[in-house]
Amino acid sequence: MTDIEKYILRIADTTLILSQRLSEWCSKGPSLEEDIALSNISLDLLGQANGLLEYVSKLNGEISPDEYAFKRDEREFYNFQICEIENGHFGDTIMRQFLIDIYFKLYYQELEKSKDETLSALATKSLKEVSYHLRHSSNWVIRLGDGTQESKDKIQKSLNNIWKYTGEFFEMDELDKKMLEEKIGVNNKNLKKDWDKLVDETLNMAKLKRPEDGYMMTGSRKGIHTEMLGKILSEMQYLPRAYPDAKW
């Protein structure tokens, strides 16, 4: 696998696995309106994943987008670990979405400047969707944070619990550095300052307390995941793996 393929798979897998988690909300939302909103976000992310996987597939020349999605094992997936944790309650899902939406916004804004035209175009398209998602998730963070005492307690806990997964957003390993050098990739470390600022803005409006930085989960860039990913993939990949000759 070439460097650029591996690099693109990180964001492709992130959007794919997050989309998969969000799709589990179907028919379980706190209102019909939210059911539609969450499946709308899931669909957008799936579209982003599809666009990115089609590009990797084109670069690779042999493996199809579906094969990337349905035939790789856990150790070959490079999504952020934050995507694979369980949905929990609505507050847990919203807090995760909020934190990653801000990351996506900043990441795609930088990826737009990529020397790689396809990545740049994909970033531009995705940015429109991300700004809508962020509007939705930040609105909810504020309403839950500044709603009832019960909602405040719940969403504060969501924030505290998920904080340790946000470190991965800003890591720079050898591959990141190489892609940055070639003016294809993004300087993730540089995103942190703006990410902090935007997160704090909303947390203030939501009257929530930003958690202290502590131990940060890591490893997804090397294909190291939580125990959750295996279960997601078992479910997601079951049909194509059970019927390898079938076309769907």
Added chain:
Amino acid sequence: MQEQLFQKKIDAEQKIEPKDWMPEGYRSHLIRQISQHAHSEIIGMQPEGNWITRAPSLRAKMILLAKVQDEAGHGLYLYSACETLGISRNELNCQLHQGKAKYSSIFNYPTLSWADMGAIGWLVDGAAIVNQVSLQKTSYGPYSRGMIKICKEESFHQRQGYEIMSEMANGTKEQKEMAQDALNRFWWPSIMMFGPHDSDSPRTGNAMKWKIKRKTNDELRQDFIDKTVAQAELIGLKIPDPDLKWNEERGSYDFGEIDWDEFWDVVNGKGPCNEQRLNHHIKAHEDGEWVRKAAKAYAEKQNS
């Protein structure tokens, strides 16, 4: 006097709007019919939503997700139309949870394989389309406009289903068996969707007089069967009805007798998934209570 004017409007194919005078029977019939329709869309999200995470290709996943999202949307259009008749969505939810409201019995069957996604799109949405096209001309304005919007969106649903069935019927041996099995399980429940025989349907009289309904149960059922048999034959699948036969004189298919015991059992709560569907709906509603309360509390703080 008002009743006469009302009936005159109906007979002249004019629409009745929310602020118009209407007989209490007309209002209550509509509330029951529209809410049943709305509940069906929402409950229908469950059997289909069951397979989103297991869709076998990226394209299939996208399409199914979009379809189920549409169902939620359709439910919302219909609840919205129903609310214009003076009942709240909350009350409608309560009726559903207390078992006082019905929804299409087809959704009380489980989805056991991916081919069921094909069968549901093709047959269930197909049956719904036959019914809905007819309802576009219903006399109540908001309901009619809702149906027109829904019909525009519905046709991709049926195509999605038929495409799945067609691919599988022409795929591997296992795929073909899966597709035939799905058809075998969903055929009879699909034609049961049109309800009891006209002769056993006491409300049909008023519904036709008030132009709430434009065609009878049996008419719609025959319509659906005539359209669908050819579609099955085209892709090499067999309808599980030994009495199915083309009747040259009528220009329609003769078909076997429906198992009315099964029909009434499932309608009355004794189907394979009735309890599961309702419990799922109740749980989602209860789990979301704290969220809805928070939204309201936040809004009140802004207004004060």
Added chain:
Amino acid sequence: MEATIWEVFIQSKNGLAHKHVGNIHAEDKEMALQNARDLYTRRNEGSCIWVVKSEYIVSSVPEDEESFFDPSNDKVYRHPTFYKMPDGSKHI
């Protein structure tokens, strides 16, 4: 606990008038706009959305129909087709 209902009006294309499409539930105007967008513009049917709390809609009632609208019916001289133009006249 009843949710608040909002009526939704969509302008499908720049230059056209907003059209009423139905209603949605939401607790505040920001969520109302989002919910309306998600429900009514999935197929690109909109360039602008208005949401108005249902309680603020003022409607004429059917009883008014005759007195409100009939009088305009017999003033045919308000319509251009009422007038006879000489044959051959242009731009008028």
